[in-house]
Amino acid sequence: MFFEGSEKKFEAVFSGVDLRTLGVDFYRELVAKSQAEILSSISNDVCDAYLLSESSLFVWSDRVLMITCGRTTLIHACLHMINKIGKENLESLIFQRKNEYYSHLQHTTFDDDLKILRETVDGTFLLFGHEHEHHNCLFHYNKPFTPAEDDKTFELLMYDISDEQSDFLTTEGHTQQAIRDFFKFDKILPGFEIDDFVFNPYGYSMNALKGDKYCTIHVTPQKHYSYVSFETNISMESNFMSTILDVLKPDSFDMVAFEQNIAGLTPDNYDSRMLFSEKIDCGYRVDFGHFYRRDAGVKAPRKL
Amino acid sequence: MFFEGSEKKFEAVFSGVDLRTLGVDFYRELVAKSQAEILSSISNDVCDAYLLSESSLFVWSDRVLMITCGRTTLIHACLHMINKIGKENLESLIFQRKNEYYSHLQHTTFDDDLKILRETVDGTFLLFGHEHEHHNCLFHYNKPFTPAEDDKTFELLMYDISDEQSDFLTTEGHTQQAIRDFFKFDKILPGFEIDDFVFNPYGYSMNALKGDKYCTIHVTPQKHYSYVSFETNISMESNFMSTILDVLKPDSFDMVAFEQNIAGLTPDNYDSRMLFSEKIDCGYRVDFGHFYRRDAGVKAPRKL
Numbered sequence: 085m086f087f088e089g090s091e092k093k094f095e096a097v098f099s100g101v102d103l104r105t106l107g108v109d110f111y112r113e114l115v116a117k118s119q120a121e122i123l124s125s126i127s128n129d130v131c132d133a134y135l136l137s138e139s140s141l142f143v144w145s146d147r148v149l150m151i152t153c154g155r156t157t158l159i160h161a162c163l164h165m166i167n168k169i170g171k172e173n174l175e176s177l178i179f180q181r182k183n184e185y186y187s188h189l190q191h192t193t194f195d196d197d198l199k200i201l202r203e204t205v206d207g208t209f210l211l212f213g214h215e216h217e218h219h220n221c222l223f224h225y226n227k228p229f230t231p232a233e234d235d236k237t238f239e240l241l242m243y244d245i246s247d248e249q250s251d252f253l254t255t256e257g258h259t260q261q262a263i264r265d266f267f268k269f270d271k272i273l274p275g276f277e278i279d280d281f282v283f284n285p286y287g288y289s290m291n292a293l294k295g296d297k298y299c300t301i302h303v304t305p306q307k308h309y310s311y312v313s314f315e316t317n318i319s320m321e322s323n324f325m326s327t328i329l330d331v332l333k334p335d336s337f338d339m340v341a342f343e344q345n346i347a348g349l350t351p352d353n354y355d356s357r358m359l360f361s362e363k364i365d366c367g368y369r370v371d372f373g374h375f376y377r378r379d380a381g382v383k384a385p386r387k388l
Numbered sequence: 389m390f391f392e393g394s395e396k397k398f399e400a401v402f403s404g405v406d407l408r409t410l411g412v413d414f415y416r417e418l419v420a421k422s423q424a425e426i427l428s429s430i431s432n433d434v435c436d437a438y439l440l441s442e443s444s445l446f447v448w449s450d451r452v453l454m455i456t457c458g459r460t461t462l463i464h465a466c467l468h469m470i471n472k473i474g475k476e477n478l479e480s481l482i483f484q485r486k487n488e489y490y491s492h493l494q495h496t497t498f499d500d501d502l503k504i505l506r507e508t509v510d511g512t513f514l515l516f517g518h519e520h521e522h523h524n525c526l527f528h529y530n531k532p533f534t535p536a537e538d539d540k541t542f543e544l545l546m547y548d549i550s551d552e553q554s555d556f557l558t559t560e561g562h563t564q565q566a567i568r569d570f571f572k573f574d575k576i577l578p579g580f581e582i583d584d585f586v587f588n589p590y591g592y593s594m595n596a597l598k599g600d601k602y603c604t605i606h607v608t609p610q611k612h613y614s615y616v617s618f619e620t621n622i623s624m625e626s627n628f629m630s631t632i633l634d635v636l637k638p639d640s641f642d643m644v645a646f647e648q649n650i651a652g653l654t655p656d657n658y659d660s661r662m663l664f665s666e667k668i669d670c671g672y673r674v675d676f677g678h679f680y681r682r683d684a685g686v687k688a689p690r691k692l
Contacts, residue, residue, distance in 0.1 A: 183489060185487060185491075185519060185520065186491060187489075187490060187491045187492045188491045188492040188494065188497055190492065193492055208691060209691070209692045210689040210690065210691055210692070211689055211690045211692060212689040213689075214547070214548055214639065214640075215489060215612055215613045216489065216522075216547040216548060216613060216615070216640070217521075217522075217547075217640065218520075218521075222689070243518070243520040243521075244518055244520060308519055309519045309520060311520070335518065336518075336520070336521070347686065355659070357661075357680060358687070359685070359686045359687070360686070360687050360688065360689050361686050361687075361688070362688055362689050370689075372689070376661060381663070382651065382663045382664070382665050383662070383663070383664050383665075384664065384665070384666055385514040385515055385516040385517075385526070385664050385666050385674075385676070386514065386515040387512060387513070387514055388513045388514070388515060
């Protein structure tokens with residue numbers, strides 16, 4: 085049974101209210117709108133990070149970032165947030181959704197989401213990628229916005245990790261520490277506070293915070309449709325990306341970056357299949373690329 | 389409005405009845421089961437070729453090949469054929485379906501089709517390709533079958549043809565001859581009898597026959613989701629494939645071949661993204677590959 089690991093995501097910036105003061109009940113209700121729930125949370129001076137039954141929610145004083153996977157209805161949480169805080173306080177909104185391979189199993193399509201969004205928010209829809217290949221649908225609010233200098237985001241979305249790594253991650257009964265070691269968090273996230281959850285029988289989610297840096301990881305480890313996503317504001321120019329790719333050896337990956345050129349980041353052994361880049365009207369530069377391993381080889385089909 | 393050009397297809401071999409004697413009313417009813425209709429037909433000594441509102445139907449004495457696109461329900465035509473001719477006369481059945489990018493718009497999913505097929509036919513489901521990429525679902529009847537020496541089939545499924553070619557093919561009012569010249573049929577199909585249809589406002593379908601050779605072409609020319617499919621039993625080792633690729637310059641293509649190794653066919657300027665190959669239990673060797681142009685470059689996203 086295929087699980088649609090690919091996430092929906094929204095990031096909204098508000099003025100006139102400190103979003104961290106709204107309390108956990110407010111966010112519990114927000115998360116419920118997407119048909120997910122809060123599992124646990126960590127906080128530091130600048131951010132509250134909630135681990136969800138389907139992915140993650142981060143709350144800073146002026147912005148929220150919510151990511152959900154599977155059959156969740158993120159659009160309803162997004163609208164709830166805007167209506168509760170007030171559209172007059174909305175400074176920036178970006179709503180993203182990856183193409184799905186089993187779109188008939190989703191409660192809403194991106195077109196449905198778009199209709200709902202446009203009833204409330206005047207915005208622009210951009211399609212990054214080819215419609216017959218991996219692509220990412222992005223909607224942004226049509227209001228000028230100037231990203232802060234350090235407002236960079238990286239999404240590393242990996243498909244078909246190696247059989248060996250899939251075997252490890254689908255082994256039941258792993259401790260959190262075993263999976264932390266597997267991902268080499270001591271190397272890529274030194275000094276970070278970590279909040280993670282091992283799902284039963286398998287699957288893994290993690291939020292991490294350190295000062296103004298965050299990282300979140302979600303793992304659908306099943307062979308043949310494995311998917312692992314990283315999102316972070318740690319620079320991909322560090323050895324972060326190469327370490328992760330070395331651990332998971334995915335057959336292919338997408339990269340989405342805000343305020344960073346990804347053209348020079350193609351790692352050894354991978355080819356860039358496509359690269360889309362745009363300074364979008366609301367102020368951000370957005371890059372989307374798809375990369376795949378060069379050594380594909382001849383494979384047998386899968387018998388089902 | 390995206391049109392799902394990718395086809396569903398079945399090929400069934402029967403004994404004990406000459407399928408060509410069943411008459412046009414029989415095939416009109418068959419085609420109606422898939423929610424398509426017959427537009428025209430041509431015949432020669434060995435084959436009747438019907439051009440459909442959504443793709444094509446070929447009838448030989450011992451086999452039918454039916455290909456339909458869009459939102460058609462080919463599964464119902466396939467079942468109708470088996471029930472009418474009798475499962476006891478069924479010697480071989482292959483039912484194929486490409487992954488769809490807008491599967492929520494289809495009347496049935498491949499899983500639905502599989503359930504329906506398995507109520508009548510004991511068969512095997514094979515998935516060629518990666519579930520997170522282009523893939524082709526193939527179901528075959530579990531009955532030993534020995535393909536004749538010349539029983540080869542090639543499908544060349546091309547995505548995102550060049551803007552210039554898309555502009556030409558979406559120009560309204562083309563004559564059939566203008567499109568025949570565009571595709572260089574005089575070069576790739578010399579001496580073939582051609583039956584073709586220019587759709588309004590655009591779109592094109594063609595069947596061609598010459599002795600025991602056939603070819604069918606279906607064109608969804610719209611920029612951003614253009615798709616052109618060729619199916620034929622002409623050898624792809626001739627200059628057939630290179631001529632077509634040279635005319636259309638697609639960004640990527642899939643190739644599906646029965647009884648032919650496609651590993652050595654990667655053309656200049658294209659890379660092989662994946663290659664799946666299997667001698668399937670019912671007797672055929674099946675190859676599936678995805679290929680894409682090397683010179684992708686940086687592109688702007690599409691504003692919708």
